Amino acid sequence: MTPSTLRIATRKSALALWQAEHVAGLLRAAHPGLRVELVPLSTRGDEILDKSLATIGGKGLFLKELEVAMLEDRADLAVHSLKDVPSELEPGFALPAILPRADAADAFVSNDYAELMALPHGARVGTSSLRRQAQLRAVRPDLTLLDLRGNVGTRLQKLDAGHYEAILLACAGLERLGLHDRIRSRLAAPSWLPAPGQAAIAIEARADQPAVLEALAVLDDADTRLAVTAERAMNQALGGSCTVPVGAWCTVAERGLHLRGMVGDVSSGRLLIAEDSGTVDDALALGDKVAQALFAQGAEALLGR
Numbered sequence: 202m203t204p205s206t207l208r209i210a211t212r213k214s215a216l217a218l219w220q221a222e223h224v225a226g227l228l229r230a231a232h233p234g235l236r237v238e239l240v241p242l243s244t245r246g247d248e249i250l251d252k253s254l255a256t257i258g259g260k261g262l263f264l265k266e267l268e269v270a271m272l273e274d275r276a277d278l279a280v281h282s283l284k285d286v287p288s289e290l291e292p293g294f295a296l297p298a299i300l301p302r303a304d305a306a307d308a309f310v311s312n313d314y315a316e317l318m319a320l321p322h323g324a325r326v327g328t329s330s331l332r333r334q335a336q337l338r339a340v341r342p343d344l345t346l347l348d349l350r351g352n353v354g355t356r357l358q359k360l361d362a363g364h365y366e367a368i369l370l371a372c373a374g375l376e377r378l379g380l381h382d383r384i385r386s387r388l389a390a391p392s393w394l395p396a397p398g399q400a401a402i403a404i405e406a407r408a409d410q411p412a413v414l415e416a417l418a419v420l421d422d423a424d425t426r427l428a429v430t431a432e433r434a435m436n437q438a439l440g441g442s443c444t445v446p447v448g449a450w451c452t453v454a455e456r457g458l459h460l461r462g463m464v465g466d467v468s469s470g471r472l473l474i475a476e477d478s479g480t481v482d483d484a485l486a487l488g489d490k491v492a493q494a495l496f497a498q499g500a501e502a503l504l505g506r
C-alpha cells in the first residue's frame with residue numbers, strides 16, 4: 202500500500218532543494234492524495250568548505266546525515282545528485298529510482314571568453330574536480346588550475362569577483378537553477394567525459410521499507426539506470442573513490458550499451474581512455490570490462506594503488 206506521507210531528506214543548497222522539490226512534484230503527480238514534505242538538513246560535506254573533499258572523507262559526507270535521518274525515521278527518502286553518491290552504497294540502503302538524465306556535459310563558464318581554446322596563455326581556471334583538472338591539463342597544459350569549492354552560486358560569485366578567467370561546472374546544475382545563460386560552451390562526450398552518473402538524480406531509501414520503495418520505483422528511468430550502472434561499475438572496479446580523476450559516459454541504444462571511460466593524471470595531463478560495447482542485460486560486466494582495459498593501459502599507477 203502506498204504510504205500516506207513521504208518525507209524527503211535533502212541538503213540545503215539551492216541545487217539540492219530544487220532537486221528535492223522536483224522529486225516532490227513528480228511523486229505528488231504519480232500518487233494523487235500523497236502528502237510529500239521536505240526535511241532540509243545540513244551535512245558535513247556542506248559545512249567544511251576550506252578543505253578538499255578527499256581529505257575530509259569523500260563524497261559519502263554529503264549522504265551521511267540524510268541516511269541517519271532515514272534510519273531514525275525522520276525521513277523516508279533522500280534525493281541526491283547521483284554523481285555525489287559513492288559507487289558502493291551504505292548497507293541497508295537502496296536506490297529505488299534514478300530519474301531521466303539531463304545534459305551530462307560540463308559547462309565552460311566565463312565572463313570574457315567563449316570557450317576553453319579562447320583562453321589566453323596561463324589563464325586561471327577554477328575547479329576542484331580532479332577529473333576536470335586532468336582533462337584541462339590534457340588540452341591546455343599552460344592553464345593555471347585553481348581550487349574552487351562551494352555550491353554553484355558561491356562558485357559563480359568567485360568567478361564574477363575576478364578570481365578566475367573561467368570555471369567549469371555541470372550543465373545540469375546550471376540548467377536546474379535557471380542559470381542556462383551562464384553556459385558559454387559545452388565540454389561534452391566523447392571528447393570530454395563527465396563524472397560517472399553526472400546529470401542523473403537518484404532517490405535513496407531504506408532497503409527494509411518495501412511500500413516506500415514501491416512508491417518511489419514509478420519514477421525510475423530504465424535507460425538512465427542502465428547507463429549509470431555501467432559507469433558506476435567501472436568507477437567501483439577502479440577503486441570507486443572521488444579522489445581520482447575518473448570520467449565515464451555510457452550511451453544506450455537499440456543494439457546495446459557503449460561505455461567510454463577515462464583515468465587521468467592531473468600533473469601530466471596524461472589521459473588513459475578505453476571503450477567497449479555490451480548488452481543491456483549486462484551493464485555491470487561492461488563497466489568491469491572497461492575498467493580492466495584501463496588497468497591494462499597502466500591505470501594502476503595513476504590511481505595511486
Ligand SMILES: NCc1[nH]cc(CCC(=O)O)c1CC(=O)O
Pocket residue numbers: 282283284285353369370371372373374398399400401402
Ligand atoms: N559536485 C557538486 C555537484 N553535484 C552534482 C552537480 C551537478 C548536477 C548533476 O551532475 O546532476 C554538482 C555541481 C557541479 O559539478 O557543477
